[in-house]
Amino acid sequence: MNMDNSVNYSQQQLALNQMFKDINPALSARQAGIESSRCYYCYDAPCIKACPSKINIPSFIASIHADDLTGAAKTIYKENIMGGSCARVCPTEILCEQACVRNKEEEKAPVRIGLLQRHATDNAEFDGHPFERAVSTGKRIAVVGAGPAGLSCAHRLSLLGNDVDVFEAEDKAGGLNEYGIAKYKLTENFAQKEVDFILSIGGITVHYETALGRDITLDKLKEDFDAVFLSIGLQDTSSLYLDNEDNEMVINSVDYIKELRQATDLKQLDIPKDSAVVIGAGNTAIDIACQLKRLGTEEVTLVYRRGEEQMSATKHEQQIAKNHQVRIKTWSQPESIDVDDNGKVTGMSFRKTYLEDGKLKGGDVQFDVACSAIFKAVGQKMAYPETEQLIPTISNGKIATFHNQLTSVDGVFAGGDCTGVGQDLTVEAVQQGKLAAIAINEQLNASIATPTTSTIAPINAALNKALSA
């Protein structure tokens, strides 16, 4: 995918971009050459097993080493069409890079797979789209939600010869890549470039600002299309259940990140100047805390009711926060949101906690943190449209899926954050979309498809033909 940086930005946009430079700069060609030579090209490579999308990592690294970036990128896209953004946002430290056998050497220095994947996908050159669509099957599939799961599903379906209509509630595709990922992880409008790249395969029509339950219904989609894939993501956020939570300076982190990612001018943002408190322990909490520091908030305190070990943000993410001089307070639970007579947020009160017989208990110590804004990042929830008549089975707040991403409703598949499998990673969403597409294709086109048993690369004959084109 070519990175065209020649767009003309306004001064304000440039200032904003400067503030959110890439946290993980790309490798130079020479660095990539040396790094690629560090791969041992393992037998039964553990990195492939650790990759949710099952990219043949040693193979693409060998291609980089042999100066075949086109081949490298094709190997990546074959399993993961969002290989470009996954190279940037994947927590490789708990996936492929954690599995790298080089961790078992004294240096404990895994091959930098994420950066190599980025090198390949950034620099490979294709004459048009890398893959050619299979002969048309005449089938039409509806995909609801143009996030990573939906785009991956749509792309694979199109590759296999099907026509796809994607329905997106927002006015841009990309999902969390466009609206939710920390700005320093996906820079330079990367998400939209990737969307354009994916859609360039053809056969995919995106209907923007078209929301399930408002503009379309599952019932109607089932009627109009041969199959449906639901990838609606998460719409709601969890609450602290405290007084004053509706104060305008008690902010949902995901909403603020969305605003920040779409902002073209710093002035559009309400930036707390002196101090802010972030409540949460996941990657969103880290993302908002670091971005606030970059935006100029002097003191950012991230507070979590348990310890560092229990944080869902990886050690690597926690380190990023520390590098941004974010203060992390653990074993502290929020007690109250403090507001002055004029209704302005002045701080937050916490109580120290401890574990007793595995249960979290409040201790005697209480403390306050002064702040002018509070950012909540205590989790997101799915809010399935209430107006819908046909609703697939929901389990633990998410759409239940069975074999091959099938839901309880015949002909309706689902994937991504709205389903309950995995850790809501981009790469998992991509894989789920891909697997659903393959399953849908096999179901609809049973007569022309060859069933496969492998779960690692369930590629049917039509796909093989398309990929070798």
Added chain:
Amino acid sequence: MADLSIDFVGIKSPNPFWLASAPPTDKAYNVERAYEAGWGGVVWKTLGEDPAAVNVSSRYSALYDHNGDVSGFNNIELITDRSLEINLREITEVKKRWPDRALVVSLMMPCEEQVWKRILKLVEATGADGVELNFGCPHGMPERGMGAAVGQVPEYVEMVTRWCKQHSNMPVIVKLTPNITDVRLPARAAKSGGADAVSLINTINSITGIDLDAMSARPMVDGKSTHGGYCGPAVKPIALSMTSEIARDPETAGLPISGIGGIGNWKDAAEFIALGAGSVQVCTAAMIYGFNIVEEMKEGLSNWMDSKGYENINDFKGLAVPNTTDWKKLNMNYKVVATIDEGKCIGCGRCYQACEDTSHQAITVTSNDDGTNTFGIIDDNCVGCNLCEITCPVDDCITMDERSTGQPYMNWMEDVRNPHREEA
């Protein structure tokens, strides 16, 4: 502190490290910088008849390893492109200023006795310590009937060597070309002609690669290229083998050897000396890293000699020669088997892949519950080829351990499986 000084065919040098005849020894300026850096000697870049050679622009190319370091080096440069008069004057001055360093002059002339006689007198007058006959240059000069064109014909080697010994009192070193089937033949010819020593190897005919856009090799001169001479780390194994051939040959045994070919550190030098070399010559490493590398080379060699109790170069010179033998003399009853140290294994499986695909299917793979694999050796299938040990990226993880066969030494000539064995 070990004594690094050598007396090589009467040429004294404070250490065995000489710069080979090549661009680094082209003129007084370079040579004096080399001496200042601590080199024991130089072989001055080859002199020829006037008018001096003319070089093309774009002269070198290289082969790189995974880290971008030069592993092989290729050049199409000719002998000196400066006049004989300037070279001789500079040699005289340099030798006068650096009397304790070796200064050997490399020569390449047409095969005419009078021409050689004349140049030898001129070189002798400079006070140089000896001459090296360039019978090896593989590019450009052979097209003119010199260099490798002479070195590839043992009769010419013997003839010219004899002229040189007749018309001069200086030690004569014959530099051999590796671009020949059996290097022992020109070595024997040099000895018959009266050579004091041989030096080897000169560069190997080479094309380092093809530029697939330009469809031409490098170095590219206006879109065209020509084969050059190959040197650097990549040629060391070939040079060591040829050195051992001459050291082991009964007809040339004891003939002094100056070792050349891919020497870049003290260890390389010690290896050549162990195979019988009395001095070593360096070029590529100096061209890539500069003259200062001699400091680490001297230091390293000295430290290693101290650790082994060798007081001077002669103490270990040639010690590896008796252990370098013919295949037919190897012990058929010797057996090694691979052992994998599970504590060190990182689970990459390269050993398994290599053995299973290309060798003797002597490694087992067991899948563990955590997704990793454990590898083991099937002793009965292992032939002791060392491939797994070579592929293993971890130091001392796979070792080749000796297994007693309970049988005495027996070579192929005595082996009953050999239909052509020699009956006792």
